[in-house]
Amino acid sequence: MNHRRSHRGLIATLLAAAIAAAGCTGGGASSEGADAEAPDDPSKVSGTITVLTHRTDIVQDGTMDRYAEAFNRTYPKVKVEFEGITDYEAEVKIRMNTEDYGDVLMIPAVIKKNDYPKFFASLGTEEERSEKYRFTDYTAVDGKVYGQSPIGVTPGFIYNKRVWREAGVTDWPTTPDAFVTALKAIKSKTDAVPYYTNFAAGWPLAQWTTVNGSVGCDTGATTKLAEGDPWAEGADLRVADELLYDIVREGLIEKDPTTTNWEASKPRTAKGGIATQWLGSWAIIQFRQAAEQAGADPDDIGFMPFPAQQDGTFCAVVAPDYNQAVNVHSDNKPAARAWIDWFTEKSGYADDNLALSPLKDAALPDVLKDYEAAGVTFIETEDSRGGEVKEIDNASEVGIYQPDYRQELVDMARGAKDGELDDYLAGLGERWTEAATSLGS
Amino acid sequence: MERLPNAVKARKLLTPWLFLIAPLVLLIVFTYAPVANMLVYSFTDWDGVSPELSFTGAGNYVDIFTRSELFQVFLVSGYYLAASVVQIALALYFATVLSFDVRFRNFFKGVIFFPYLINGVAIGFVFLYFFQDGGTLDSVLGLFGYESDRAWLGTSTSANVSLAGVSVWRHLGLNFVLFLGAVQSIPGELYEAAELDGAGRWQQFRYIIAPGIRPVLSLTVILSVSGSLSVFEIPYIMTGGATGTETFVIQTVKLAFQFNKTGLASAAAVVLLLIILAVTWVQRRLVPDDKVDLV
Numbered sequence: 095m096n097h098r099r100s101h102r103g104l105i106a107t108l109l110a111a112a113i114a115a116a117g118c119t120g121g122g123a124s125s126e127g128a129d130a131e132a133p134d135d136p137s138k139v140s141g142t143i144t145v146l147t148h149r150t151d152i153v154q155d156g157t158m159d160r161y162a163e164a165f166n167r168t169y170p171k172v173k174v175e176f177e178g179i180t181d182y183e184a185e186v187k188i189r190m191n192t193e194d195y196g197d198v199l200m201i202p203a204v205i206k207k208n209d210y211p212k213f214f215a216s217l218g219t220e221e222e223r224s225e226k227y228r229f230t231d232y233t234a235v236d237g238k239v240y241g242q243s244p245i246g247v248t249p250g251f252i253y254n255k256r257v258w259r260e261a262g263v264t265d266w267p268t269t270p271d272a273f274v275t276a277l278k279a280i281k282s283k284t285d286a287v288p289y290y291t292n293f294a295a296g297w298p299l300a301q302w303t304t305v306n307g308s309v310g311c312d313t314g315a316t317t318k319l320a321e322g323d324p325w326a327e328g329a330d331l332r333v334a335d336e337l338l339y340d341i342v343r344e345g346l347i348e349k350d351p352t353t354t355n356w357e358a359s360k361p362r363t364a365k366g367g368i369a370t371q372w373l374g375s376w377a378i379i380q381f382r383q384a385a386e387q388a389g390a391d392p393d394d395i396g397f398m399p400f401p402a403q404q405d406g407t408f409c410a411v412v413a414p415d416y417n418q419a420v421n422v423h424s425d426n427k428p429a430a431r432a433w434i435d436w437f438t439e440k441s442g443y444a445d446d447n448l449a450l451s452p453l454k455d456a457a458l459p460d461v462l463k464d465y466e467a468a469g470v471t472f473i474e475t476e477d478s479r480g481g482e483v484k485e486i487d488n489a490s491e492v493g494i495y496q497p498d499y500r501q502e503l504v505d506m507a508r509g510a511k512d513g514e515l516d517d518y519l520a521g522l523g524e525r526w527t528e529a530a531t532s533l534g535s
Numbered sequence: 536m537e538r539l540p541n542a543v544k545a546r547k548l549l550t551p552w553l554f555l556i557a558p559l560v561l562l563i564v565f566t567y568a569p570v571a572n573m574l575v576y577s578f579t580d581w582d583g584v585s586p587e588l589s590f591t592g593a594g595n596y597v598d599i600f601t602r603s604e605l606f607q608v609f610l611v612s613g614y615y616l617a618a619s620v621v622q623i624a625l626a627l628y629f630a631t632v633l634s635f636d637v638r639f640r641n642f643f644k645g646v647i648f649f650p651y652l653i654n655g656v657a658i659g660f661v662f663l664y665f666f667q668d669g670g671t672l673d674s675v676l677g678l679f680g681y682e683s684d685r686a687w688l689g690t691s692t693s694a695n696v697s698l699a700g701v702s703v704w705r706h707l708g709l710n711f712v713l714f715l716g717a718v719q720s721i722p723g724e725l726y727e728a729a730e731l732d733g734a735g736r737w738q739q740f741r742y743i744i745a746p747g748i749r750p751v752l753s754l755t756v757i758l759s760v761s762g763s764l765s766v767f768e769i770p771y772i773m774t775g776g777a778t779g780t781e782t783f784v785i786q787t788v789k790l791a792f793q794f795n796k797t798g799l800a801s802a803a804a805v806v807l808l809l810i811i812l813a814v815t816w817v818q819r820r821l822v823p824d825d826k827v828d829l830v
Contacts, residue, residue, distance in 0.1 A: 184792065187584050202584075204795055209585050294663070296775050350668040352688035352778060488582075488794045496793050501777040510690045510778055 130215035130420035130431040140171035141426035143197035143433060146179060146186060148416060153178030161441050165433065168440075172429040193423040197430040200416035201233065201241045203495070207481030210240040214419040215427055217242060217434065227438070228452050229414035232477045241417030242434055244443050246450030248410045248462075248472070249304035249374040252381055255396040257286045257369045266398045266408070266468065270337040273401040277346040277370065286369040289341050290359050293351035293504055296497030301372055303494045304411070305334035307475045308400040311409035320479040320486065320530070323523035324494065331494070332519060333402065335503060338372075339515050342507035351504060360384035364395060376415065378461050379448045397461060399470055408470040412450055482533075490529030492522050577801035583791060588798075595802035605803070608783050611695060611770075612763045618699035619759035622707055623752075629707075630714035631740055644715070651708030659772025662701045666773075691779030698770050698780060705769070706762070710755055717748035753822050760818065761811045783807055 133139040145158075152158050153176045162174040177196060179185050186202050189195045190213060205213060216238040217223065223239050224230040233241035258264070261280040267273040277288035292298035307315035309330040318324075324331040341347060348354060348368075362368045364385030371377075375397060382392040399408040418437065420430040437443060444451045448461045458466055465472075487494050499522060505511035506518060577595055581588035599605055629647055633640055650658070665671040666687040676683050688694040721743060729739050745752075767784040770776060776785040787807070791800030 190584055204582075204584055206582070206585060212586055293777070294774070296777070350686040350689060352686060352694065352774060353663055353667040353670070488796065491790075491794050491796075493793060496789075497775070498777070498789070498793075501775075505778055 126212050126422065128215045128422050128427070130217060130424075130427040132431050132435055133428040136169045136432065137171070139169055139428045139432055141429040142173040142175065143424070143426050143429050144175045144177055145433065146177050146182075146196035146199040148179060148182035148200060150178035150180050157446075161437065161443070164441065165436050168436065169429070169432050172426075172432065174433060193421075195421055197421050197424040197426050198418055198433055199421060201419050203484075206485070207233075207235060210235050210419075211238070211422075213422055214240040215422045215424070215431075216240055217420070217431065226454060228412070228454055228474065229417070229477075232414050232480065233417050233419070234478075241419040242438050243414030243417045243452055244438050244441070245376075245415050245447055246412045246444075246452055247374045247376045247415055248412050248450065249301065249308070249372070250400070250410065251370050251398045252363065252373050252377055253370045253396045253398060254286065254363055254366050254368070254394050256391075256394045257284050257366045258396070260284050261369075267401040268403045268408075270333060270340070270401050273337065274340050274344060274346070277341060278344065280369045281346055284366075284369070286366055287348045287362075288346040289370045290354065290363070290368040291342070291347050291351050291504060292354050292356050292359060292371065293501060294354040295356040296501065298356065298371065298373060299338075299497040299500040299504070300495055301374065302334050302338055302500060303331065304374060304413070305372075305400050306330045307411040307473065308409045309333045309402040311404040311407075311471060311473060313473050313476050315411075316475045316477055316483060317479045319494075320482045323527050325519040325523040325526075334400070335500070335519060336515070337401075338500065339503055339507045342504050345508075347504075347508075351508070361388040361390075364388050364390040364392075366390075366394070375461065376447070376449060382448075397464065399465070408465075408468065410465060410470050410472050412472050412474050414452070415449075485533060486526060486530045489533055490525045492526055492529075573801045573804055576798055577805050579798045581797045582795040583797035584795070591798065595799045596806070598799060599802055599806055605786065608781050608786050609764070611780060611782050612766065614695040614699045615702060615763035615766050616760065618703050619706075619763055622703045623710060623755060623759060625703070626707055626710035626714050626755075627752075629711050630718050631744055634715060634718040635736075644711075647711050648708035650705050651712075653705070655705065655768035656772055658701065658705055659769050662769075663773055666697055688774060688778065688780075694774060694778050694780050698773060701769050701773075702766065710759075713751050713755060714748060717751040718744055721747040753818075756822075757815050757818055760814055764811055764814070765807060 147153060147158070149158070158176045158178075162176070165174060166172065182200065183202050183204060186195060186199060187204050190202070190205070201210070201214065210233060218239055220230050220234040220237050220239050223242075227242060228246055229243050230239050232243070233239055257280060258276070261276070261283045263276040263279055267276050280286055280288040306319065306324075307313070307330060312318070312330075315330055318329070319331075323329065325335070326332065359368060359371065360381050361384045363371060363381055365388055378395060378397055381395045385392040385395060399410050402409070418434050420427055420434065424430050438452055444456075445459065448459050450456075450459060450462070484495075493499055502511060503515070503518065506513045506515065576588075578590055578592060579588045580591050580594070629643075633643055633647075637643070667673075668686065672687065673683055673685075686693070687697045725743050726739060729743060734742070765784050766782045767788075770780045770782055771785050771788070774780045776782070776789070781789075783803070784807070787800045787803040790796045790803060
């Protein structure tokens with residue numbers, strides 16, 4: 095009996111099994127191309143659906159269950175269950191290697207647009223849906239739409255109105271230079287930090303990419319990213335990054351950016367310790383709640399567009415939040431579809447979040463009354479090449495949706511890293527255009 | 536010799552494997568299968584989620600070795616390497632001192648080992664507050680009359696030194712316990728004999744303790760070097776790799792999860808594994824693991 099050989103044989107078998115298991119990366123695409131059709135009769139549709147959501151806060155406080163109750167008044171036979179996921183992107187990405195990723199889910203940003211038909215059931219044609227809904231082209235592949243965002247958001251500066259008034263600035267700055275001047279006034283006349291970068295959290299810096307479109311008031315801004323250098327002279331991202339650089343270089347930010355605290359920045363802004371942050375309309379409600387909790391006046395929280403005007407008017411880009419979609423492997427597609435339609439149109443979710451409605455004929459929310467008064471133009475950028483932009487971004491490793499390059503930019507502006515802004519942005523542009531060329535666009 | 540019946544023979548063969556099933560299954564499912572997976576992915580262009588992937592041969596490896604900037608992050612490991620020298624020296628010092636009769640000996644042992652029991656992520660968060668402007672460190676320095684107005688994580692050097700300091704605080708305990716165990720396994724008579732011969736504390740350390748713990752020391756050095764090359768938790772939680780604190784593992788994670796280059800990131804992970812194996816091998820060649828014989 096040769097023990098040694100039998101051991102080896104067993105280990106070889108086990109390794110072979112491990113490697114065989116390694117070969118699989120998850121489900122085939124057998125259900126590809128399925129449609130999730132809206133049910134005709136609400137009283138007949140039945141089944142239990144699971145909704146994956148990133149909104150763990152409103153799952154926990156029962157708000158979601160109240161939506162489900164209201165939904166059940168129209169669709170009595172559908173049972174809706176929620177699964178709130180804290181690290182939504184990372185966790186759902188991994189689950190999507192299987193077929194078990196809920197019946198309704200928010201489309202994770204990592205999924206390539208061209209893969210949508212493999213993962214999600216279509217909600218209808220773009221032609222038909224775009225009459226009623228906003229943002230249809232964000233999830234459209236070959237004329238079919240795969241998701242629908244329940245809210246629209248617009249990027250902008252959250253600011254403390256009282257602090258800005260105390261500094262003597264009552265009108266929104268209309269140029270980046272005027273904006274820097276306003277921040278300087280805040281620095282000299284008040285105790286507030288003029289601009290808070292949230293450098294440590296990182297993602298608030300990534301938000302600066304949402305400036306794209308507001309400077310040139312151009313609906314083709316996303317397409318321009320796919321076609322050219324985003325940091326060319328006068329391009330939207332360059333204008334944004336230059337403004338950020340100037341703010342930091344002039345010392346108009348917090349003393350130590352490397353230890354910032356996002357949660358604490360909300361009450362500090364509400365109480366006037368921080369004057370300004372570049373975020374989006376989605377953040378207004380959070381800052382107002384923080385104000386209430388901190389005993390400050392929620393009406394001090396203001397919202398202003400990027401300091402750039404075309405023909406004398408500001409421009410605000412309206413974009414979708416996470417898009418809701420139906421799992422292509424779901425056994426309850428009609429019920430799932432019914433939930434998305436109801437949640438988009440009838441739930442009041444957009445109003446509850448002080449957000450823009452995804453319906454084209456809806457009125458602006460109250461928080462954007464200032465925008466209406468100031469005659470701000472709302473535009474939607476065309477997203478037919480949005481998928482390509484993401485691919486260029488990944489291939490070039492520039493990361494316009496990631497904080498890293500702006501963290502370096504901030505470090506450079508405050509002198510913690512050597513380098514010139516022009517060279518740095520030119521380097522980014524070079525990497526970007528090279529990647530675009532090698533992807534063959 | 537009498538031949539055993541077949542059934543008994545089979546059982547004799549089978550029994551050890553039955554005992555081994557549980558650990559082997561765990562080991563294979565959670566260690567070898569993922570590593571095999573990673574090896575396979577490293578030859579593909581998989582993005583981590585798409586149902587389709589294509590094999591690109593050695594493309595990812597060519598990519599890694601032709602992009603020198605991917606290796607620049609190893610310079611950051613230098614800080615942690617320097618820190619581990621300090622760490623080993625401190626651990627050795629404390630282990631030696633506390634192996635003799637000292638007042639509150641067990642209390643100090645606990646104090647030194649305790650940080651190692653805390654989760655690395657929690658440590659990251661705690662030290663974020665520690666290094667904040669006006670945070671714990673500044674207040675403590677203030678008590679001693681030193682008003683620092685320093686952003687501890689503000690510049691690349693300062694941030695890396697601070698982070699390496701946290702790393703020393705965290706891992707000192709493990710080194711200390713390993714050394715303490717080794718020191719205490721040295722028979723007590725040796726010290727007595729040495730004292731009779733008139734050896735002082737330093738001589739006892741130099742000629743009894745140091746040679747006695749040599750195998751543990753060389754193990755610790757190997758662990759420290761490979762640990763310095765693959766630092767992750769503390770800088771990832773505290774700075775996310777900003778301000779020049781990015782390590783090779785952080786870079787790999789970013790490739791995989793920010794830029795969806797799972798294939799390339801797998802290849803980078805394999806390269807790191809090979810580098811660590813190579814460094815360990817070189818180290819073993821330079822300092823062979825001799826048998827120690829004190830008596």
